[in-house]
Amino acid sequence: MWFTWRMAVIELSAGTIDYEDTGGDGPAVLLLHGLLMDGSLWDAVVPELAGFRCVVPTLPLGAHRRPLPGADLSLPAVARLVTDLVERLDLRDVTLVGNDTGGAVAQLIAADPARAERFSRLMLVSCEAFDNLPPGLTGRTLAVTGKLPPAAFKAFMQQMRLKPMRRLPLAFGWLTKRGDATTARWIRPVLDVPGIAVDTVRVLRAAFADRDLLVRAAAGLPGFDRPAAVVWAAGDRVMPPDHGRRLADLLPQGHLVEVPDSYTLIPLDQPALLAKVVRELAA
Template identity: 65%
Template sequence: MHVELSAGTIEYTDTGGAGPAVVFVHGLLMDGSLWDGPVAGLGGLRCIVPTLPLGAHRLPMRADADLSMPGLARLLAEFLERLDLREVTLVGVDTGGALVQLLMADDAPRVGRVVLASCDAFDNFPPGLTGKTLFLTGKLSPSLFGAFMQQLRLRAVRRLPIAFGWLTKRGDAAAARWIRPLLSQAAIRRDTVRVLRAAAAAPGILLDAAERLPGFDRPVLVVWATEDRVMPLEHGRRLAALLPKGELAEVADSYTLLPLDQPAEFARLVRDFTAG
């Protein structure tokens, strides 16, 4: 499916149905397929999964699109409005969790519940070696950025800590798929460099958002991987304590990308939370 938004055309999937709507938000250099495993375990819920312009999208954005972090958060809000979704459960991991926090800090009137899974938070932006390396490569021209990223064709490079190695234990096949648009389309490389440069120019954005998160008065489930080497577990505990209706669930045997490493457990947590 496609929807026309102010920044351009966004692809998304929608399982349909009358159940509560759950919208899933992926991270940098990822697309909506990140959520295939959990969505498969959430029959009865209406699962909606957009692919945002974060580097693995296949349709380039308009030349004047705002691809800063606040701009992407507004694009997510526009997506909810365009589909006329209300009382949504909004689920974000990695950079997607950062975008969800920016929405929460601005009240997010269409959101009824939130799941924040291992994600950028507080001063961990860019997060870990992976994020810092990506932000540095964003200083390159789009053509040089593309040449640098060609190395990710090799599994050995994808599994390095500066790439996807500390983000997922079991998701290399997905990572190999995510990088294809970037490697093959100049316009996607241009979009990605714009995202990285804008994000690098706002290092304190999540600290500012955190100051406003206590004003978000709806239920929030914080799900964190206990073995996460990119997003500190202490940040998950801190987020849960900061939110008036926050609760914490810790998941073993996973790195940051819980939807890839523990899809069944993640689906169970989301289902129980939406039912509650």
């Protein structure tokens, strides 16, 4: 399926970030990734969304390539950065889609009426919710290693160059069944780009400092009275499937879609199926 990417850079209040944009006049879909990931999480989904304007930022969550020294890198700050991006691009009637920690950021936006103004639809895809912060064994490992000094954290991440290490449950092994080639790319900025290891340690410390953040966000989700879908991996070992049902029940127009043969990173494991659900929600 033919489509074009426009790779761009934008200066926001928190700093400079990269994003990709298919452009056009179709309905806008904003796709958010998680911790230690970048926009390439969505590379197999976007070609299936021809006719939509897909905007995919690389957020400062640990696999970004432009350090943001001094910026607030907490999850609420990342949510503000996302709404800043949407305003700068003058996007309206946006379908907001978030997977993994991107789904946590999406919840923070949807739960705040002031931030959610430009978003008309919401999709949460196997993500942190309620008290699952840090999420599972993977998240607990990141929480512990994030307490290390940046140089020591970088030394720990050196092990992730090896596929057997990446496939461990404490790394990406319980996050994706089929996406190892993509996860291998995500660790490179921490190892190769000056300043990113420092940013990543700050991100991890801030992300897990407030364990009740998403409990409070959940309390605000009933106020998002617009079309919503919760898409969850039926065999998820990091994000409890029961959380998907609870999120769908909280959203007044929410419904649950369970995805077979996938772990948390459904955009890597089941991109065509996920794209179909996005099309149905955003059309």
